[in-house]
Each structure stands twice: as structure tokens, then as C-alpha cells.
Amino acid sequence: MNYEKASQRITELKEIINNSNYNYYVLDNPTISDFDYDMYLRELETLEAQFPELITQDSPTHRVGGQSDNTFDKVPHTVQMGSLQDVFSFDELYSFHNRVKEVINPIYVVEPKIDGLSVSLEYVNGVFTRGSTRGDGFVGEDVTQNLKTIKSIPLKLAEAIPYLEVRGEVYMPRKSFEKVIQEQIDNDEEPFKNPRNAAAGSLRQKNSKITAKRKLDIFVFNIQQIEGKEITTHSETLDYLKQLGFKVSPSYPQFNNMDQVIDEVNKIGEKRYEYPFDIDGAVVKVNSLSDRTKLGATAKYPKWAVAFKYPPEEKETILLNVEINVGRTGALTPTAVFEPVQLAGTTVSRAVLHNQDFIDEKDIRIGDTIIVRKAGDIIPEVLKSVKHQENSIPYKIPEFCPSCGEKTVREGAQAAMRCVNPKCPSAIYRSIIHFASRNAMNIDGLGPAIVQALIDSDNIKTIADLYYLEKDKLLQMERMGEKSIDNLLNAIEKSKENQLSKLVFGLGIRNVGQKAAELLCNHFHSIDAVVNAQYNELIMIEGYGDIIANSILDFFSKQDNLDIIDKLKAAGVNMQQESEIQSDILKGKTFVITGTLPTLSRNEAKDIIEQNGGKVSSSVSKKTNYVLAGEEAGSKLTKANQLGVTAITQQELLDMLQ
Template identity: 55%
Template sequence: MDKKSVEQELDALREQIRYHSRKYYTEDDPEISDFEYDKLYRRLEELESQYPELVTADSPTRQVGGAVYNTFAEVVHEVPMESLHDSFSEDELRDFDRRVREAVDSPEYIVEPKFDGLSVALEYVDGVFARGSTRGDGRRGEDVTENIRTIRTVPKKLPEAIPFLEVRGEVYLSDSGFEKLCERQELLEEKPFKNPRNAAAGSLRQKDPKITASRGLEIFVFNVQQTRGEEFTCHDQALERLRELGFPVPPIYFKSGDMEKIIQFIREIGEKRGEYDFPIDGAVVKVNQFSQREELGSTAKFPRWAEAFKYPPEEKETTLLDIEINVGRTGVLTPTGVFEPVTLAGTTVSRATLHNQDFITEKDVRVGSRVILRKAGEIIPEVVSVVENPVETVPFLLPDTCPSCGEPVSRPEGEAAVRCTNPQCPAQLLRHLIHFASRDAMDIDGLGPAILEQLTREGMVSSPADLYGLTVEQLAGLERMGQKSAENLINAIDKSKQNDLHRLVYALGIPHIGAKAAQLLCRSFPSMEKVISATAEELAEINGFGGVMAEEIVDFFSHASARELVDRLAALGVNMQAAEQEQAGSIFEGKTFVLTGTLPNLSRKEASELIQRNGGKVTGSVSKKTSYVLAGEDPGSKLDKANTLGIAVLSEEELMAMLNG
């Protein structure tokens, strides 16, 4: 390669790696697998090694992964939280051993699992937990003390009043906990995390510690960063002392001065990793003696006394025996492949998601295909490629009707998902009930996912209308539901009957019709009868509506099951009329507002209603048609776009001044 080509490839690699590092470490939303990221990183290292004159100070190879959010207070790490250099083969571990032996005599090693979570530091003063922080860029992290306090396995007080102790650990989400979290996110129509590592990172960075507490995070502590009042000479001694103090330390580790024995233990961890309930993506080899660690020192980025071994993604060839179609709680039809069982990453794999029709068509996956399955540190295995399609196989197409209820399915323009169009599909029941009872919908206080799961499991509710037929006696018999709680819940259900029509319209779960759209709809069509009888052309004339939204409403009420549900609710006393709209004024007539950030006194909902009552319109994104951006604290990218487009930006105080003339 000529030098210009090398420079171009280096620039492209650095840009790609920075982008994917930001998605992985900062946004907790990776777009590529660890294996693909490692390939990019290794290629960058190779080129920089061959052309050292082209290495830049800001290269990703000179930076510790991660960044500091502005959400939390900054913490400066007195002892840097370094990252580790990665090895991808056993020969590279032998090279690490050779380099260590050239610098120190007769080294002894400790090997531990490499946990796949978020690295944190815990500080204790006089034996009491005082502060917790993320690694960040290795020198500056985020203060997440209150969130770490919610982790059950973090000791809050040590059995001994050690003057000062700082330890390093990895916050993680167990495989079983990750699966439960994804199920709950699907129920609440939230974007699910892609893997346990990102789930742990996203959970620890929540502004509300209650959300962190609900996620079931755990921790392993694997290093002493600094201490006063304790002295250690080697790593295994420190681990045992941490165990005595009540810290959860790595459940398995091995000590040896023979690198071949270390490598053998790494193989054993790899073979058994499918049996563990905690996510690991490799193993870490560390020099045991602290005095030898000091001799070895560190590079600009990595300690020379430790090496991480990353397990390569396992790939196996097998046969696709069948494709099952499952209907998710959001109505999406998901194809799942059933395979001849193979062993991947220590577990027997016989099923893998095939995602959607586009995935199946692109790879030409058929029943009877010989395929390559891979499991690269993720919970769910994936089909990498099709090796062969025997002559008797035929292309696979998702069905035209729902396997659960037999109603037609549709694929909205621009979406990959195929959905059941039946609002009363049994497979979607629990998700519909959760949405129906949610705050912006019917706002039934106390009727959360846990109770609704019990009600559906016991067969007590098979439709939102059934909620209005429940009795105190029925509810009192549920788990963790006493007489008083049952009475309160029945009162909340009865109270919801008086809600304004727009809440009911939103609660029905019409695709593309959010809470704001439901309000706009009911202003123009102030009764359920008028909403149902409106044509798509009439609906499209609503200010803020479009053709897609209009068609979705008409399509929804074209189903007999939807109209039957409305009739049942009406018969049970649920309000079907919109309240008369009192417009306070028309000062904002024809003006479009976008809200961003946290306002000092008004909630976003209150500010939106205030603007709408005075003739204005509130939308979610900034465009040239936006009249004003109402900005509070931490406004984000919407404010940047407003400034770029030259759109007027208002504070809450300025908004109130306009209203007061």
C-alpha cells in the first residue's frame, strides 16, 4: 500500500471506531458485535504498528473507552482505571508471558473470568460506603453513588472500620435478569437493550435510583485500587481479604506460574461459560505479585502486567428443521428457526431468531437449509449464513394471517415488522391491558403490570372491558393484594369511567395515535360515534394529522372486535364524550411550539396544555415550520437545531410574559 492509501484507511478506521465506541460506551446502544469491533480495532493497531509516524495523539488506540456524561457529577480517579490489552489467540498469551518474563523473574499469574458489564470504583471511609463512580475515560468518571446503593450485593458497611478502601468491580446483569428485563420492556413498548452489558450500563446511569433498583443489578469486585490501614503483597491475598469483608469476588480463579496451565484453565472457563448466570466474554490474566506489577508498569493505555483473552465467536454448521411464527405482545410476527441441536459457547442451541422477512429473504433462509450458527458473547444465537439449499427447499414467506387469531397482518410502509391488525388478538392481550391502564391512557392507579399478569394468568381478564366487571372479592384473592388494596383498585377502575374521551381513544392502542393525536382527534370529533363514523378524508383534515394516521383510525374501527369492545365499554358506563374545550385565548393561534429540557415550574404536559388552550400547537421535532422552541435545563439537540435554523427560543418566564401580555 502507498502511504496515501494507508492514511486514508487509518482515518476511516479511527472514525468508525470512535463512532462505535460512542454507541457502545456512552449511548449503551451498540450497532455491531464485539467481534466486529475488535476486528476494526486490531486492524488499526496493525497499521499503526507498521507506520508509527502516522499515529495521532487522539487515536482510539491511545484512549480508554468511554466518556463522561453531563448527567452526573464528575469524579477524578486518583488511581487511573486502566483498560486491558486484548489477546485473541493462545499464542498471543504466550507472547504476553514472554514479555513479562523478560522484565521480572519467575512470575506467578492469576486468571479470572472477564465479566461483561460496567466497570466501577467503590470507596469506603471508616468501613462505610461513601462513593461509587463509573470508569468513564479512565481518569474521569461519573458519580453514581445513589444508584450503586440500590445494588443488593454492594456492602454498605464493612465488618471492620478500615480508614480508607477503594476497590474496583464490574456491575452486571445476570442472563436470567436480562431476559426478564427484555420481556418487561417489550410489554411496556420500550426499546429493549441489545445485550446484558448495555442493560447494566443503561440501568446504572438512570437519573432515578428507583429505576436502577428495579433492574436487579449485581456486582463482582476484583481489584483493590488503593487503601489506608491495609497492606497487600499479592492479588490472591487481596481477593481473599475482600471476600472476608463481604465483597462478592470472582467465584472462580486459578493461580499458576505455568502459562500452559493458565491457558488450560482459560479453555475450561470457555467450555463452561454457558453454565454461568453471569455474562463473560473472556478471561483476564494478571501478574499476582504487586511488586512485580510495579516493575512492569503501564503503557499510555494498558498495564503491562495484565492481559485480557477474548473468546472467539463460535460457529457451527447445522440444518434448519422448521420455522415457527410467534406473535409478540406488540403484535409483531417473529420467525424463529428450529435447528438440529449444536453446542455453542457451552450451551446446547436448537433455536435462534430469524428477525423478519427481510432477513430471511436476504440470506435466502429456507426450511431444510444448511446454515452457520454463531454465538459471539450474546444471549441469543444468530444465523450467519446459508451454506446450502437442497433442491427440494422453497423460499419462505411469512403468513398473510395471524397464527394467533386468524386476522389479516400488515407491514406498514418503511417498517421491517409484520404486525397483526386485530386489536383484540389474544397474543397481545397483556401488552394492551398495560397500555390501557397506563397514566396517559385510562390512568388506573394501582393497576400495574404485575397485577395485570396475575389477572390474565388466572383467566379473570381477557379484554379491557373485563376490568370494569371485577369485584373486590376477586381482587382480594390475588397474591399480595389485601382487602383494602382491592377496594382502592376497584375505586380507581370506577373513577376511570369518567375520563375524557381522548384518554379512551389513546387507551385503545390505535397504531400511530399517541396521547397528543388523540386530543386533536377528539377536539374535531367530540364523541366516539363521530370518531368511528369519520372518513379518512375528514380525519386527514385535522391540523397535525396526516394520511397515515387517518388510515390507521379507519382501519382500526373497521374490525368488528374493536367496535364490540367500544360497545361493551359504553354499556359498562365508560364515558364516550369529549369535554367541551375551553380556550383561554388565541394568542398562539397558528403558532407551532417544540418543548425541550426541564422547565423550572411547569411539567411538559402542563406547558403543552397551556399552549394548546391558547390556540397553539405542540410538536415533537424542530423544523422550519416551528415558531418557538420552549427550552428548559439540559435542552439537548433540539435547541442546537433551533439555533441553526434561527428559530426563536423562549424560557418559561418569557412564555408566561407573552400569555400575560
């Protein structure tokens, strides 16, 4: 395909994909199948790889995520991103209303208060150029690349308005939160406390690929600055933002008296658990923007709005038992089993107690009257014990593994008790489930029930045994039909082709998550190199520290694990990591990137350089070949000039690739 046809096709693909994103993520009305969407996106990625000079800032391919800067640049807010005064009773709402009436005759807008992370989005000529966190209200952090992964944020507006800055609330939908929590529990990681905590942690990831996987969303609720458009009311603002392609507050009815406002606040409160996202209150705002100016603000809050906060729902119940589960890394996790109670719209009867320190701190004993709630209205948790049974004793996690009977250990300052027996049935069961999971080897059809059945029938003892399953033996198992067996064996065979990083993540090395596995394998490229890696080599990998390095050394020092690797090799499982390099045209060249580039982010420029064989450094030295300089290039460009290092523009970089 020539340049002209590629340019035309890229324009068509971007329009198709952007329209699809708007219909799916904003209107909740998908117009094409997931398969078709994936094919269009892949075609666009292929064309942009062939013609990198056609990559634009609003390309949908920017949403998939990539390496972000190790630090987030500071962003001063021209318009302060203030907070609202909280009120907790209807009397306080009436007091607010009386203060407002002294100045104006108000009309109010009432909206659900989404519990998330406030951000600013900036657009120049209708194109998304920068996104930042609220920070302290005056200065935030640049998280543009991570925000681009949120598909309900338009990269290009329906109208090329000269300048627009809007404020929105980034949140994690309940389904996404539950999935992330389960993955963290499966990986023996400390789970997020609530969706807001999860959204904040996800938005500040240094690797935006992780942000993309967290499935964040946003509601836009305010215009901070605008050029080229006059707006007089808040409701008009939301209507206009909706026309531009934003996902705005889910409801914003208007009322002219406080009794009606309170009725709406009650209605929102009654259905708060029906929303697919977390809310912690309702926001009451004066609708007229000129009236807001008349009312003004205090040093801390605007006088034209308040946030009514709903109290958390807490219930008393009786702790019946504490069950102990053994995770894939051997960690013993205690779970409280209590008399069922209704919380946040569902019946709950179990909650994780985390570890012995948590139990000791709250002095939890079987038979206690306890108070439970849902953290973030989603995850059940034990808040405290309020009454002990007579003659009760403090609960202690068993010193012996409930699965294999081996003595457990508590390593160093770690909170978890662990079973270190490599042949522990529970640990093997969970390690195989993890190995087959989507982010690891992605063996479709190998769910918990099948894994347990394969273990019980003595068909597998380790993950490596999966690749030696025989159809004749599987046919002898109960509830295993020939078609399902064929599908399972085909999925296992297909998994042999996975990248090495999938396998390494699937091995379940403690403290080595999906990203750490990718970094490890991209650095060493083969399992033999990984197995033989030394501490001083591991510690040089970006993002690696003492804990991860020692976890890897410890894992591959055990003969049982080396035997599993040998068995996987013999079965034909891929042991190599393919390079993402597309050409070696920049091989041997070291670049430093500084300033703001015309259409590429620094991370996108970094990816292009590395995919074509070059290296990117964070500092200028005599070994630097080129400084890629954009607008407002600072001290790095000055140093380059002093050292005689060649400075190039974005276009000159792209010309090098031709």
C-alpha cells in the same frame, strides 16, 4: 416514638438489613425470611419518613431507587481505569509470559473474566460516597444512585478505612437477563442483545427504580486507591476486600508457571456455562504489586496482565420452518424453527428472527443451512445463512394475520408488520396475559393456560370481562377446582384496589411502559383526565415525546378501548392515582438544588421536597424561593445571590419540615 428511641431503632434496623443483604447477596446464605426482611425495611422507611433528619447516606432504603438526574455528572478518574490487552491463543499467553520473565520471576493469579460494565466505587471513612462508570478510562459518569440499588455493594464497610476506591464489574445474572428479555418481547420492545448490553443500559437509567428492578450484581476485583492500609499482593487485596464486605472475583488461584495457568484457563472455559453469569474469558495477572510497578505499562495496556478471550460457540443447522406469533400490540414476530443443536450447554431449536428487514438482510429461506449461536451465551440467534436449498425462495412474512386472517400493515418507517384488528384472538390472549402480569394488575393464578381456557370457553373476550366472571360458570370448565377458582376470583377482586398507573400499564398502550404509565398518572391523577388529555398537555410530561403522546391519543380515540374503560369503571376498578405527598408544608415553594449535600443525594432531597408539597426546578429565576446549596455549589448559587434568592443548607431544609 420520640426522637431518641427512633434513632436507636433506626440504627438497629440498618444493622439487621445490611447484615441480611451481605448474607444473602454476597455469601449466598440467607439468615432471615423474605417476609421478615420486607417488614424490617418497611419499618425503617416509616421511621425515616417520620424523622427525615435521621436519614443517612448508608441507609438501606436508598437501594430501592428513585428519580435520578436527567444528566450524569462527569467524574475524572484520579487513577486511570485502563483496559487489558486481549489474547486469543495459548501461544500468545506464552509470549506474554516470556516478556514478563525478562523482568521478574512471576507468580500469576487467574480469574474468570466477567462480561459486564466496569465501575469505580469510592468510600470515605467506610461509607459509600460515589460510584462512576469507566467512561474512556480518564473520565466517567456519576451513577451513584443507580449503583446503590445493587444489594451486593456495601453502603458501609466492615472497617471505617479513611479512603478507598475499588474497581468492579457490574453484570446482569443470566436469570435476570432472561426475565428482562421476556418482558421486552412481551411488550414488543427491541430486546437487549446480551447481558453486558443489558447491564450497561440498566446502569445508565435516568430513573434508578428501573435499575433496581433489573437485579444487577457486581464482582469487585481491584483496589484503585487506599489510605490507612498497606497491601503487597493482588490475592491479599481480594482477601481484604472480602473482609470489608465486598463480593470479589469467584476464584483467584495462584500459579508459578504458564502451563499451570493454561490448565486453569481451560478449566474456567470448560465450566463457563455453569456460572450463573456471563464470562467471555479468563484474566491472567501478576500477583505482586511491586512487580507490577517494575513491569509498567504501554500507552494502552498494563504489561503485567492479559485477558484470554474464548471464541463464541457457533453451530450449523437446517432451518425447518418459520412460525409467526402475534403479540399483544398486533406485531407479527417470526421465529426460526431449526434442527436441534447443542449450544452453550443446552439444546436449542428456535430463535427469533425479529422482522422482515432482518430476514431480508440475511437472505434467510426455509431449508437453508444456517449458523446459530447464543447471544451472550443465553439467547439463541441466527447469525447468517451459509447455503440455500436448490430452487428456494426468499421468505416473506404473510400479508394476512395467521390468527384472524385480517390484512396486516406496516406503519411508516417501523420494521414490524402488525395486525390492527382489535378482535384478533392472539392479540386478545397476549393482552390479557400482560394485563394480569406482576408489573401490571398482578392477578395471581391467571397464567397463560387459564387465560386460553377462559377465552376458549367464551368466558372472556376482553380484559374487562375478567371482572365479571361467575363462579358457577367457571365450575363447569375442565380442570378448574373450586379452591383454585376462589383464589382466582379473590386475586381479581384484590386487583381492583391497584393504583391507576398499574391499570394504565396493563392496558397495553403501545410505547407506554411501566414508568411512562406512572408519569402519566402522577400528572393527571384520574382516568378521565388521562382519556381527555390533549397533545400539548402530554408533551409537557417529563420524559414524554411525540411518539408516546401520539400513542396515548391514538389509544383513547378508539371506541372499543373507551368501552373497556367504562366496563372496568362499572366493575369497581380503581380509576385514581393516589398522591405520594406526605404533607403540604412546602406547598407553593420552588427549590433549586446545587452542590453536594452532606448526607442526601440531590434526588433524595428532591423526593423530600416534593413529598412535602414543594416543587424542584432545574434553573434559578425570580420565581425561585430557595436554593438548596451544598459543597462546591456553582453558578446556580451565584445567580441566586444576584437575584436575592434565599440560599439554605440541608439542615435548614430539614428544619422546615419539623
